[in-house]
Amino acid sequence: MDKIVSLCRRRGFVFPSSEIYGGLGSTYDYGHYGVLLRDNIRQLWLRAMVRERDDIVALDSAVILNPRVWEASGHLAEFNDPLVDCRTCKLRFRADQLGQSQCGRKPSKHPGETPECDLTEPRQFNLMFQTHVGALQDESSVAYLRPETAQGIFINFKNVLQLARRKPPFGIAQIGKAFRNEITPGNFVFRVREFELMEMEYFVPPDEAAEWHRYWIEERMGWYRKYGLRESMLRAREHGEEERSHYSSATSDLEYRYPIGWQELEGVANRGDFDLTQHTKHSGTKLEYVGSDGERYTPWVIEPAVSMERIFVALLADAYHEEEVAERQRTVLQLHPAMSPVKAAVLPLINKNEDMVARARRLYEELRGEWVVEYDDSGQIGRRYRRQDEIGTPFAFTIDEQTLEDETVTVRHRDSLAQERLPISGVKAWLGDALRRDWRSPKGD
Ligand code: ATP
Numbered sequence: 001m002d003k004i005v006s007l008c009r010r011r012g013f014v015f016p017s018s019e020i021y022g023g024l025g026s027t028y029d030y031g032h033y034g035v036l037l038r039d040n041i042r043q044l045w046l047r048a049m050v051r052e053r054d055d056i057v058a059l060d061s062a063v064i065l066n067p068r069v070w071e072a073s074g075h076l077a078e079f080n081d082p083l084v085d086c087r088t089c090k091l092r093f094r095a096d097q098l099g100q101s102q103c104g105r106k107p108s109k110h111p112g113e114t115p116e117c118d119l120t121e122p123r124q125f126n127l128m129f130q131t132h133v134g135a136l137q138d139e140s141s142v143a144y145l146r147p148e149t150a151q152g153i154f155i156n157f158k159n160v161l162q163l164a165r166r167k168p169p170f171g172i173a174q175i176g177k178a179f180r181n182e183i184t185p186g187n188f189v190f191r192v193r194e195f196e197l198m199e200m201e202y203f204v205p206p207d208e209a210a211e212w213h214r215y216w217i218e219e220r221m222g223w224y225r226k227y228g229l230r231e232s233m234l235r236a237r238e239h240g241e242e243e244r245s246h247y248s249s250a251t252s253d254l255e256y257r258y259p260i261g262w263q264e265l266e267g268v269a270n271r272g273d274f275d276l277t278q279h280t281k282h283s284g285t286k287l288e289y290v291g292s293d294g295e296r297y298t299p300w301v302i303e304p305a306v307s308m309e310r311i312f313v314a315l316l317a318d319a320y321h322e323e324e325v326a327e328r329q330r331t332v333l334q335l336h337p338a339m340s341p342v343k344a345a346v347l348p349l350i351n352k353n354e355d356m357v358a359r360a361r362r363l364y365e366e367l368r369g370e371w372v373v374e375y376d377d378s379g380q381i382g383r384r385y386r387r388q389d390e391i392g393t394p395f396a397f398t399i400d401e402q403t404l405e406d407e408t409v410t411v412r413h414r415d416s417l418a419q420e421r422l423p424i425s426g427v428k429a430w431l432g433d434a435l436r437r438d439w440r441s442p443k444g445d
Contacts, residue, residue, distance in 0.1 A: 001259040004316050005188050007331065011391050013037065013316075014189065026185035026192050033391050034312075036341035036372055038196070041311050042175055044338060045198050048223050049173045056171035056200060057164050061152025063177060064133065064143050072282035073151050073275060075144075078246040080124035083183050086111055087118040094183050095122035100260075101184060127180045129193075145179035150303060152176075153201045154275045157287045168289055168299045169212060171202040178307075187260050189309040196308035203289070203299035206273065209249075212302045213270045217252050220266055220304050224254070228336035229318050231445045233257045234265075247274040254306075256314040265314055266306035273298040315339055318441065319392060325417065333392030334415055336439050342393045343371040344431055347384050349400040351377035359424065360399040363409070366428055371435070389414055395434060397427055415442045 008014040012031035018024045030038060050058050070076045082095035089104025093111050103109040103117060112119050129145040146152065153172045160172055178197040185191045204212045217236050224234055239251040249272040256265040276287040276298050290296045319333040337343065344367060348360035357377060364375040374393070376384050381398065388396055398410040408421045411430070422430055 001188060001317075003322075004259070004313070004320055007320070007333075007390060008034070008188075008316070013391075026182075027194065028189055028192065033341040037315070037335075037339065038308055038312065040339050040341070041308055041315070042196075042198070044227060045175070045223075046173070048219075049171075049200050055166075055169060056173050056202075057160060057166070059153055059156055059160070059172050059174045060176060061149065061156060061174065063146050063179075064131070065146060065152060065155070067143050068282060069151050069155060069279075070128065070144055072278045073154075074246045074278065075128060075147060075151075076126070079128060079147060080126050081183055082122035083125040084111070084122050085120045087120065088116050092183055093119075097184060125181075125183060127182065129179045129181050146176075147180045148178055148305070149174045149176045149197045149199045150201055150271075150275070150305070153199070154279055154287070154301075155283075157203070157276060157279075158285060161289065167291065169202060169204040169208065171200050173198075173200040175199075175308075187258075188313060190258065190260070190263070190313050192309060197305060198308060199303060199305040201271075202302040202304075204302060206297065206300045209270055209272070209300040209302065213250060213252075213268065216302050216304050217254070217268050220254055220268060220306075224256075224265075224314075227315075227339055228334075228439060228441055229256065229314060230441050230443060233314075233318060235262070237262075245269070247271050249274075249300075256310075256317075258313060259317055265310050266304060269303045269305070271301040271303055273300050275301060318443075321443065330386060330389060332389040332414060334442055335392040335394075337394040337435050338439075340392045340394055341372065342374050342388070342391060343395070343435060345374045345376055345384070345388045345393050345396040347375075347381065347396055347398045348377050349381055349398055355404050356399050359403055363397060363399065363424060363427060367431065370428070371431070385412060395431065399424075 011033060013034035015029045015031055016023045017027040017029045050056050084093050084095045086104060091104040093101045098111050101111050103111050103114055105116060106114050111117055128147050131143055131145060132141040133143045134141050153174055160166060175198045177194060179194050182191055182193050185193055202212060221234060221236060225231060233256055235255050237253050237255050244251055249270045251267055251269040253264040254266040255262045280287045288296055288298045315335060319335040321332050321334050323330050346360050346364040348356040350356055364373060367373040385396060394414045396412045403409055407424050409424050409427060410419050411422055412419050
């Protein structure tokens with residue numbers, strides 16, 4: 001994990017937030033390549049969830065909702081983590097994660113393991129961030145930053161049903177920021193207090209819920225495999241009864257083998273009719289499906305939910321690779337080309353040669369109309385390749401002496417280091433084909 005954090009910092013993917021003021025624990029800002037990678041994750045999720053399907057529509061609901069939403073959803077009463085304090089080191093821990101936490105005085109031990117540790121009894125701590133809406137700061141103005149985007153979907157169920165003219169099975173997908181006042185954030189962006197959730201609520205006839213639950217576990221596993229995560233690093237694990245959230249009838253975690261061990265990447269929950277029933281009770285608005293033949297029922301909900309941050313860390317962990325090439329260390333991000341922040345680099349071999357620079361600039365202008373492409377003419381060519389390797393650029397086109405003679409360029413492949421020559425006029429079509437091809441991690445399955 002330290003190597004990934006250091007690469008992210010060095011190449012401007014991720015910065016600790018508010019750094020010039022000493023930071024704010026476990027809060028991060030994203031730099032240029034981080035933004036590009038996140039945008040690819042977002043677009044590829046939306047493509048699979050919305051663009052390539054007829055049965056799912058998009059939604060973008062507000063972050064601050066009427067606080068009664070959180071009463072109805074059970075978050076005010078139940079969205080708690082058990083917290084313990086250590087009276088000796090004054091640190092706070094999640095009672096259910098003591099085994100993964102470090103003692104404040106002896107980091108090699110877990111809290112409670114040394115004779116000096118003095119832990120309080122667990123007490124419930126609500127994870128929602130509170131704020132006030134309007135000028136009055138009293139009980140009547142209390143509101144919350146959403147801890148999940150799902151509730152914004154449930155309260156719009158009727159709008160979508162009527163206006164998008166859908167009938168179950170159909171889904172509503174949303175991407176947006178969520179906020180949880182986590183007791184023990186950490187492990188880089190794996191657990192943060194502000195994150196971007198990607199959730200889809202899929203409304204189904206109750207007797208089809210178990211089947212759709214299995215379907216979405218498979219679908220989402222397939223998505224991760226498609227974008228390059230190795231099979232051996234992924235697994236689905238069903239929750240035990242005691243692990244399930246207050247709303248869930250069944251949940252499976254899709255787990256990834258992070259550098260910190262097997263951990264939840266995505267949750268696929270069968271939420272039953274809990275949410276629509278609760279909002280019907282609390283709002284007085286009937287949230288149910290009524291068919292043209294008079295058939296009526298409250299749909300059950302299957303929910304795949306994942307944060308951008310968990311995908312971001314999984315992709316980087318899977319892609320990070322160090323090797324020795326010609327007695328030099330090479331660090332490379334072996335990302336699926338569709339995920340790579342930059343798709344290709346255009347490099348004139350000699351930056352003082354005006355013809356080379358002019359051709360390279362022309363090629364760069366041509367390609368950047370279509371993809372994120374970088375032009376780089378500074379420093380030795382080897383160093384420029386290594387810079388691109390570190391940000392995961394799959395292809396580099398080099399313009400050299402031979403280009404001036406026969407209008408061909410060298411293409412260098414990030415993963416195999418193979419080089420071949422192509423006519424400069426065919427580069428755009430070649431790159432389009434190369435980016436559409438299936439890709440497998442060079443590390444194997
Ligand atoms: P945990 O038990 O680890 O706190 P959870 O089971 O409460 O997590 P869910 O409510 O199922 O998490 O959240 C859905 C998804 O949101 C998770 O699968 C994960 O991808 C992501 N997620 C949850 N909390 C965080 C966080 N603090 N930082 C980053 N991503 C998060």
